[in-house]
Amino acid sequence: MKTADKTNFQWTHKHLLGLKDLSAQEIEFILDTAKGFEQISTRSIKKAPPLRGKVVVNLFFEDSTRTRTSFSLAANRLSADVVEFTMKTSSVSKGETLLDTARNLEAMGIDIVVIRHNAGGAPKLLSRSISACVVNAGDGYNEHPTQALLDCYTIRKQLGTLKGKKIAIVGDIAHSRVARSNIWAMTKLGAEVTLVGPPTLMPSAVDKLPVKISYSLDDIIGELDAINMLRIQFERMANNPFPSVREYSHYFGLTVDRMKKARPDMLVMHPGPINRGLEMESEVADGPNSVILDQVTNGIAVRMAVLYLVSQANQIVGQVKS
Amino acid sequence: MEIILDSQKISQIINTLVDQIAKSVSDSSQNPPAIIGIRSRGEILGQRLAKLLVQRLGCEVPCGVLDITLYRDDLNKAGGAFAEVRSTEIGFDINDKLLILVDDVLYTGRSTRAAMDALIDLGRPKAIRLAVLVERDGREFPIQADFAGHKIKLPPDKNVEVNFIESDGIDRVIVR
Numbered sequence: 001m002k003t004a005d006k007t008n009f010q011w012t013h014k015h016l017l018g019l020k021d022l023s024a025q026e027i028e029f030i031l032d033t034a035k036g037f038e039q040i041s042t043r044s045i046k047k048a049p050p051l052r053g054k055v056v057v058n059l060f061f062e063d064s065t066r067t068r069t070s071f072s073l074a075a076n077r078l079s080a081d082v083v084e085f086t087m088k089t090s091s092v093s094k095g096e097t098l099l100d101t102a103r104n105l106e107a108m109g110i111d112i113v114v115i116r117h118n119a120g121g122a123p124k125l126l127s128r129s130i131s132a133c134v135v136n137a138g139d140g141y142n143e144h145p146t147q148a149l150l151d152c153y154t155i156r157k158q159l160g161t162l163k164g165k166k167i168a169i170v171g172d173i174a175h176s177r178v179a180r181s182n183i184w185a186m187t188k189l190g191a192e193v194t195l196v197g198p199p200t201l202m203p204s205a206v207d208k209l210p211v212k213i214s215y216s217l218d219d220i221i222g223e224l225d226a227i228n229m230l231r232i233q234f235e236r237m238a239n240n241p242f243p244s245v246r247e248y249s250h251y252f253g254l255t256v257d258r259m260k261k262a263r264p265d266m267l268v269m270h271p272g273p274i275n276r277g278l279e280m281e282s283e284v285a286d287g288p289n290s291v292i293l294d295q296v297t298n299g300i301a302v303r304m305a306v307l308y309l310v311s312q313a314n315q316i317v318g319q320v321k322s
Numbered sequence: 323m324e325i326i327l328d329s330q331k332i333s334q335i336i337n338t339l340v341d342q343i344a345k346s347v348s349d350s351s352q353n354p355p356a357i358i359g360i361r362s363r364g365e366i367l368g369q370r371l372a373k374l375l376v377q378r379l380g381c382e383v384p385c386g387v388l389d390i391t392l393y394r395d396d397l398n399k400a401g402g403a404f405a406e407v408r409s410t411e412i413g414f415d416i417n418d419k420l421l422i423l424v425d426d427v428l429y430t431g432r433s434t435r436a437a438m439d440a441l442i443d444l445g446r447p448k449a450i451r452l453a454v455l456v457e458r459d460g461r462e463f464p465i466q467a468d469f470a471g472h473k474i475k476l477p478p479d480k481n482v483e484v485n486f487i488e489s490d491g492i493d494r495v496i497v498r
Contacts, residue, residue, distance in 0.1 A: 010404045011404060032408075033406070033407050035408075035409050036389060036391075036407035036408050036409040036410070037407065038409070039409060039410055043443070043444055044444075044445065045443045045444070047443070048392040048393070048440075048443065049392060049393060049439075050391075050392045050397050050398075052398075053398070054398075078392075305407070308392075308407065312397075312404055312405060313404075315397075315398060315399070315400060315401075315402060316401065316402060316403065316404050
């Protein structure tokens with residue numbers, strides 16, 4: 001069979017646990033691969049055969065609507081069989097441990113586990129214990145790599161590149177795995193990232209991250225190419241980190257008024273689900289700068305690329321090592 | 323390494339292929355053909371054929387690129403090579419179209435099989451014809467070229483490599 005163009009680069013990771021340890025080239029490669037998958041979702045037969053006969057398990061120990069649906073669709077469009085496994089319906093509620101659950105699933109012959117867990121590091125633990133590929137769909141406050149990849153994909157599609165672009169991540173940085181993965185990916189791709197939020201919502205070792213910090217959105221909004229508004233995660237907040245929702249909104253919400261200070265072409269992003277009126281006004285979320293729904297659409301292509309790449313790496317792993 | 327075709331011979335073959343294709347579709351001026359090049363050398367050959375066909379037929383000849391990676395039959399073969407996915411770019415509706423599928427080399431027929439499956443997922447063309455620059459023996463599938471340039475018999479341990487100016491800086495076909 002005809003071989004494709006020989007490039008020096010070869011994807012070798014059979015797991016996607018986070019973006020912190022990936023190189024810029026590897027991240028770019030995922031995004032390039034995703035481009036090849038994008039058109040599958042727009043044609044009449046929204047399916048291609050590369051994962052035919054493979055089983056993908058969605059192992060979700062935390063609630064999720066769009067990430068789980070997006071992974072399911074991505075796996076379906078690659079012709080994999082998808083098993084949904086959520087905490088409420090599973091043996092986890094009977095006290096089974098993560099590893100027992102995974103080993104039992106593996107004994108049934110699965111190929112890829114997509115895992116979301118409230119403990120940071122759970123995907124890594126899993127990847128060491130089973131032979132299937134592991135894809136992190138969000139672990140604690142650690143990482144949510146596919147969300148950051150789809151954010152970067154969306155920015156790259158809109159602006160051509162991330163290199164030299166000024167991007168702000170606004171809101172609840174401390175509790176956000178989305179922010180963490182975004183910081184790694186965006187800075188590796190050459191963007192200048194500023195974290196914006198009240199001091200109470202900044203992570204503890206923020207000075208060790210390759211980013212700038214600002215406590216005032218108004219100060220920096222005028223120079224941004226893109227703004228990524230994080231969701232205020234009330235479910236993760238034990239004590240109130242800000243006096244009132246109204247006050248937070250006043251200082252850090254993306255309002256119609258505040259948008260007037262931004263560049264007219266600034267991209268408005270949000271990982272969803274939006275607390276409308278809190279971190280963002282509806283007029284902005286649904287306005288001309290918003291690429292929030294593009295993010296959702298691009299998420300499928302990005303996840304298809306990730307599932308394809310880990311599966312390919314698993315296939316060739318013997319050869320790569322030799 | 324042996325050079326079996328130089329740039330002059332390649333350009334002669336391309337002209338002959340254009341002749342053959344033009345003759346075969348001359349009665350279907352109602353529905354002009356479209357070119358689909360298989361990435362990556364088939365893409366370049368396809369663009370050259372399309373350009374010449376436009377002059378010959380005096381009508382638009384749409385030209386697209388097909389990436390067949392996801393349809394390859396060796397994707398899930400253990401120890402196989404890493405298969406890089408690139409994009410398929412076909413900016414027209416292939417339904418009811420006469421498609422000229424273009425590749426640089428026809429050998430086992432497996433790429434052609436993959437390409438046909440990929441095309442069928444995009445629509446239902448009126449017909450698919452196959453045009454190749456080099457046709458070598460060694461078919462593993464019941465697939466033959468409709469328009470074949472250079473025909474050659476080679477032992478299985480030999481490889482045919484097509485170079486084009488656009489991708490390699492030189493027009494030539496070599497055997498290694």
